[in-house]
Amino acid sequence: MGYRYDMRNYSPQQKAIVRQRDEEEKFRREEAERQKVKCEESPRNGDYEGVYFNKNGNCLLELRVSGTAIVNAPCGLKDIDIKKWLCETGREYLDKVKKFEIVTILSHDIENQKIITEWESLRREDLPEEFDS
Known part of the structure; x- marks a missing residue:
């Protein structure tokens, strides 16, 4: 934390209180950033585009859209921008x-960029062995 010019006329005790609050706020921001779900491009292994959703290093979901749906x-x-x-x-x-x-969205599931099929009815792919548990 650098020198805060807005605190130069305050007592050392007041500066310490503000410094403590600044550190707590910085910690809360960093923790919130770690808790965010990240969306990353998945490798393309077929006729689809896909993304992974990760939180704290754990994969939550891979969402794919078929090449047919894209065109x-x-x-x-x-x-x-499909990603x-x-x-x-x-x-x-x-x-x-x-x-x-792993959920794949097919062409009959989408209309005007909106999913028209119920989430539970979308196509589920077989999981690779490393995710089976």
Whole structure:
């Protein structure tokens, strides 16, 4: 913490109180940053684009959208940033995720950039062995 010019006319006790509050606030901000769910691009292993949602180093969800859905005109995904759309869409459903799963959104699940199929009815992929537990 650097010198606070706004505190130069205050007593040492008041400066200590403010310094303590500043340190606590900094700690709270850092802790909140660690708790945030991060959205990262997943490797492309097929005809889809996907993102991972991670929190504290744990994978919560991999959300994918099929290549057909991306180019299908009624879906409305052709000329947008698909990674950003997946991140925004996935965040809406994170509270419904109980354990790691891979969810693929197909062309008949989307209309005008909105998912029209119930979350529970979206296609689930088989999990790789390292996630089976």
